[in-house]
Amino acid sequence: MNTKVSVVVPNYNGKQYVMECMDALMDQDVRSFEVIFVDDASTDGSLQMVMDKYPDNGAYPKTRYISRKKNGGFCKAVNDGIRAADSEYILLLNNDTKVERDFVKQMYASIRRSDKIFSVSAKMLMMQDETLMDDSGDLYNALGWAYTKSKGKPEEKFNKRRKIFAACGGAAIYRKDILDKIGYFDDNHFAYLEDIDIGYRAKLNGYVNIYEPCARVLHLGSATSGSRYNEFKAKYSARNNIYLIYKNMPLWQKIVNFPWLIIGFMVKTFFYTIKGMGLSYVKGIFEGLKLIKTPEAKLHRVDFGKISLGRQFLIELELIINIFRRFV
Secondary structure (H helix, E strand, O other), rough: OOEEEEEEEEOOOOOHHHHHHHHHOOOOOOOOOOEEEEEEEOOOHHHHHHHOOOOOOOOOOOEEEEOOOOOOOOHHHHHHHHOOOOOOOEEEOOOOOEEEOOHHHHHHHHOOOOEEEEEEEEEEOOOOEEEEEOOEEEEEOOOEEOOOOOOOOHHHHOOOOOOOOOOOOEEEEEEHHHHHHHOOOOOOOOOOOOOOOOOOOHOOOOOOOEEEEEEEEEEOOOOOOOOHHHHHHHHHHHHHHHHHHHHHHHHHHHHHHHHHHHHHHHHHHHHHOOOOOOOHHHHHHHHHHHHOOOHHHHOOOHHHHOOOOHHHHHHHHHHHHHHOOOOE
């Protein structure tokens, strides 16, 4: 590795698990990268704990620290890290992960396979049982569902490199020059679907996202929000999905997908209702409808006049195909 990579680690009250993440980064078999640790107004002493062990004037790989005064969510935290980086590649890593020794090297090698690659998603394994998958890159479909095919399945079934819709932001590497071109993570998302949004934008601009099985990382999962399904996730997944659709689909595509989207939102409402969170999900839908009417939302909308119709149609075809992939 001759080109430096900036590894951005966002942290919010991660005292129980963040040190395992940092220890694994410091034990990488390459040293030509830096770590930018972004603390999002933690109150549990996790920032000081990491700084004490890995001071910013310490041994290489160099570690820099950004301390936010107010919690702004995942997007604001990682954007601060991206802005602070001067590297060609940005590697995002959740604080509840533990990477293998060749992780940074494998991610770097993978994204350099082609200039058309915007992002690479790592092979994420469950911390509780590393024989099972957590994520192998994300798909998005015309129902408005974001999902991964691999959750909870045997890891040996996911050893092939392939194209995906978007990289999972929990362990992914991005090209900084393309981020500068298409925009960083959208702060309006706060958390959830921000990685689908940025992958969608990259595809609209002619780039691809891939899954790299050789870059392996253990992931605890839902460490910050508390559980896989919760009131916070129910509300923000609905809110942000409305916003994502508004931003990334031209009018003709919204019309074509409208029946699918109605079905998708109805099924999700039923799903969260069964789990006792239906009201939060519906509230999120209305918050999303309110958000897309704001002047700020309009500023973030994709300029479809610059996107070829051919590319729009190809993405629509992928969204429809991904409906059926969800069930087979």
